[in-house]
Amino acid sequence: MERRHFLTALGLGLGGGAFATPVVAQSRPEIRWTMATAFSADLDILQGGAEFLAGRVATLTAGRVNIGLDPTRSAGSGARILDDVGTGAVPMALTASYNALDKEPALAFDTALPFGLNARQQNAWMYHGGGLALFRELLADHGVVPFPAGNTGSQLGGWFRREINTVQDLNGLKVRVSGLAGDVLKRLGAAPQNTPSADLGRALEQGTLDAAAWVGPHDDRRLGLHKAARYCYYPGILEGNAQISCYVNRQAWERLAPEDREAIDAACADANLWVTSRYDALSPVALKQLVAEGALLRPFPLDVIRAAYRAAEEQLDALASGNPWFRKIHDSWKPFRDDQHLWFRIAESSFDRFASLRPGDKGRN
Structure with a gap:
């Protein structure tokens, strides 16, 4: 009963006044963007991450922001993708930043470095350690706004x-x-x-x-x-780890309404989780299959x-x-x-090392 009174007081249950805010929202024009990717179709998780991201944006904006993948712009070089997004030739792209090291060596930190961070540590640095702010400052000169949008996790040697x-x-x-x-x-x-x-x-x-x-x-x-x-x-x-990044053209980003920016930001974070967890789920199965196949x-x-x-x-x-x-x-x-590395050595790595032992080995020091 209290909730009904509250909604009525807001005007949400009173005829035409109930529709004032939605009508304003619906009056904004529909946005149609193209997304380029650096990944071929046979890489189903990476390319699937692009599809997932586009789907999340559509859901969060009730279908008003539509992002389509253009196969003719897929699998381009990292430098080309960076240039295409920066110049506005394409408003959005999914890529691994270290593919454009010839343009800017510091972009390696936006993907992976030898003996660097794992996926969780990369997320911690990007979201809470200042990493993302640094890359947004760096890529501002290229006309690009970057977002973490996936991670392969630890790779094979x-x-x-x-x-x-x-x-x-x-x-x-x-x-x-x-x-x-x-x-x-x-x-x-x-x-x-x-x-x-x-x-x-x-x-x-x-x-x-x-x-x-x-x-x-x-x-x-x-x-x-x-x-x-x-x-x-x-x-x-x-x-x-290998972080995947979503690039958005800066001018296109600045023209978006605040709620549309929030939708893209949230969709990239969701894609980051989706790609990383999917690799974690499928890697053990694939490893056993590889060994079985020689x-x-x-x-x-x-x-x-x-x-x-x-x-x-x-x-x-x-x-x-x-x-x-x-x-x-x-x-x-x-x-x-x-x-x-210090923290993980004390907590995560020591736990993982013991938990991953075979049952017969768990009694050994």
């Missing part, structure tokens, strides 16, 4: 045609990698390659690639990488991990000393990373 036993085994190895991982492997003697995902299986079969690091069990199995390179190494030291899991030798870590730290320091934006973001990211 890569698929190799032959075993890796020492650092010397990396010499001359043609390895497909992304982001700053290529610079790290180059310091270790490898020859990093930038091969599109659709060509990875064929390149491994033909020997034009010796190894490939893509994402994780689900995507890698769909691409058939294990059929051409059966040695799968872990952990994913080169990418402990994949051979191998841990990276400790000397390889240590050498890669030293090379990663050297590369970060070198970039920070020569690039003001890289240094500014690195100065925020590095202490945050170190604190997160």
Whole structure:
């Protein structure tokens, strides 16, 4: 009864006055945008994240803001996507920022760095550690407003045609990698390659690639990488997470009504959760399938991990000393990373290590 009186007092139960606010909302014009993506259709979670994001925006705006995916603008280079959104050629895009490192090396922090953060830590830094504010400042000069919109979680170390036993085994190895991982492997003697995902299986079969690091069990199995390179190494030291970002053209963003901006912001956050949790749900199943189909899991030798870590730290320091934006973001990211690693070592990692033991091993110290 009290609720009925309250609604009546607001005018929501009184004839024409009840419709004053909705009529104003409905008078705003319908918005139709195109979204480009950096991902091919066979990457169903990443491309599915774009579809999910568009659907959430439509739901949150009662269908008034309509975002359509344009296949002709999909799978473009990272630099091209950044330019297209910044110039307004396309109002919106989903991409991995580190694909545009040639334009701005600091964009690596917006996706992943070797020995960096995991997915939860990345979210913590972006949303509560100042990371997102830094990227919005950086990309303002490019005419882009960025949003976290997904994460692959921790990745596999890569698929190799032959075993890796020492650092010397990396010499001359043609390895497909992304982001700053290529610079790290180059310091270790490898020859990093930038091969599109659709060509990875064929390149491994033909020997034009010796190894490939893509994402994780689900995507890698769909691409058939294990059929051409059966040695799968872990952990994913080169990418402990890979954040996907939604770019929105700044002028288009500023023309939106506040409630439409809120809808896009919320939809990106929902997509971030959807993509990350879907990878977590499907990766265990895909890993068992890979092993059943002949994949051979191998841990990276400790000397390889240590050498890669030293090379990663050297590369970060070198970039920070020569690039003001890289240094500014690195100065925020590095202490945050170190604190997160300390906390996770005490709490999350120690719990995970024990919980993941087989039942017979849980009685051992």
